[in-house]
Amino acid sequence: MKGYLWTGGDPGSQSTVAPPDNGRLAPYEAIAVEAVGNVIEFWGFKRNQGRVWGLLYLRGEPLTAGEIERELDLSKGGVSMLLRDLERWGVIQRVRVPQDTVWRYAAETDLVRMVTHVVEEREAAFVTRIRADLSEARRLAELAGGVSPERLRKLERMATLAEHVERALRLFIKTSRLDVAGVLGAFRDGALGRKGDR
Amino acid sequence: MKGYLWTGGDPGSQSTVAPPDNGRLAPYEAIAVEAVGNVIEFWGFKRNQGRVWGLLYLRGEPLTAGEIERELDLSKGGVSMLLRDLERWGVIQRVRVPQDTVWRYAAETDLVRMVTHVVEEREAAFVTRIRADLSEARRLAELAGGVSPERLRKLERMATLAEHVERALRLFIKTSRLDVAGVLGAFRDGALGRKGDR
DNA sequence: GGTGCAGTTCACGCGGTCTTGAACTATATG
DNA sequence: CATATAGTTCAAGACCGCGTGAACTGCACC
Numbered sequence: 001m002k003g004y005l006w007t008g009g010d011p012g013s014q015s016t017v018a019p020p021d022n023g024r025l026a027p028y029e030a031i032a033v034e035a036v037g038n039v040i041e042f043w044g045f046k047r048n049q050g051r052v053w054g055l056l057y058l059r060g061e062p063l064t065a066g067e068i069e070r071e072l073d074l075s076k077g078g079v080s081m082l083l084r085d086l087e088r089w090g091v092i093q094r095v096r097v098p099q100d101t102v103w104r105y106a107a108e109t110d111l112v113r114m115v116t117h118v119v120e121e122r123e124a125a126f127v128t129r130i131r132a133d134l135s136e137a138r139r140l141a142e143l144a145g146g147v148s149p150e151r152l153r154k155l156e157r158m159a160t161l162a163e164h165v166e167r168a169l170r171l172f173i174k175t176s177r178l179d180v181a182g183v184l185g186a187f188r189d190g191a192l193g194r195k196g197d198r
Numbered sequence: 199m200k201g202y203l204w205t206g207g208d209p210g211s212q213s214t215v216a217p218p219d220n221g222r223l224a225p226y227e228a229i230a231v232e233a234v235g236n237v238i239e240f241w242g243f244k245r246n247q248g249r250v251w252g253l254l255y256l257r258g259e260p261l262t263a264g265e266i267e268r269e270l271d272l273s274k275g276g277v278s279m280l281l282r283d284l285e286r287w288g289v290i291q292r293v294r295v296p297q298d299t300v301w302r303y304a305a306e307t308d309l310v311r312m313v314t315h316v317v318e319e320r321e322a323a324f325v326t327r328i329r330a331d332l333s334e335a336r337r338l339a340e341l342a343g344g345v346s347p348e349r350l351r352k353l354e355r356m357a358t359l360a361e362h363v364e365r366a367l368r369l370f371i372k373t374s375r376l377d378v379a380g381v382l383g384a385f386r387d388g389a390l391g392r393k394g395d396r
Numbered sequence: 397g398g399t400g401c402a403g404t405t406c407a408c409g410c411g412g413t414c415t416t417g418a419a420c421t422a423t424a425t426g
Numbered sequence: 427c428a429t430a431t432a433g434t435t436c437a438a439g440a441c442c443g444c445g446t447g448a449a450c451t452g453c454a455c456c
Binding site: 122129147150161162169 | 256320335
């Protein structure tokens, strides 16, 4: 995938609103961006991945890597890698302003996709593996002989425990998806926000 | 809290079963213990906390710190701290064999208590904080003026997003508890079915 | 071709976490 | 009281992940 054209507005109009300050965030922006950074770190990602996404989401309009670099005070290389991760996870989009040469990046609206996606991935590669290990242990124990039936039962219990945690995890992912989908829907209905969707 | 008396059997009878090998785990034990270590690490704890609990659970009978130290190849000091953590979380118990002077440690059966407990704790101290930050950001933004209504809406959305993730998390904890308690049917008609309420 | 800028890659260093090992306290025993 | 053993605490070190900054590629424009 190579990115899409951005048709949201001409480059010139941005400067009237966005960068009177190029380099320092407004206080409220800093807080919000930091909050997203914390959430994302909480879920086992890199803090700066969250900060980048938060900035892009808040700004609404696509930013260049250089702008992100300045606003969040990150290194060139770092921004490059962060953007690549975020893009791979599908939570930002790489866009091209018509007659401009630089790439810009825009936030996809559901950050939850990132969380659920990678949580799913972790879960698949991991909890499944745990279950396999535990049943392997049980097999070995039976094979070796001399293991008390009580211990065999314990091994089995651990395996089913893992299985159930796995199941609960799946449920969590599913419901949190529904939940978020529901939230976004509720927004459009005007429950909280005003009218005038973008 | 200081521990409880252990009345599961006299000290002499243990040696006939438990420590023919003092130092190296049986292969199946190693696998199982390691599996628990992985799970626990996955949930954001220390790997060795999981290994200790796994060993205690599998063995069924209380072990001394020294035995744990040998079986899992850990340092004296490390075992001490690990045991203290596990005890504080209520997933192991400190017990005393009648006329013996050393402490022994026994696994509490629900490891899930540890997971849910600390997940709850994290969640309470954290996601709540995030929400506060986000509404603070929104307040500042309104106060500063000149912030587009669109951005205010975005801030609001982020806050409710956090709120809903929080809710989903609580649901997860609750169901995983129910699940482990053996009430498997509980979430069949409960969580998934209700999609009309948002 | 050469200059400049956008973007990528990667070895290194910083910062944080976990573990160790030694010093220390507590407690039982002769 | 002296000694030994169980248990705790903590500074030092091992370890690991992340971000940096420099070297590199690619591309556009002169």
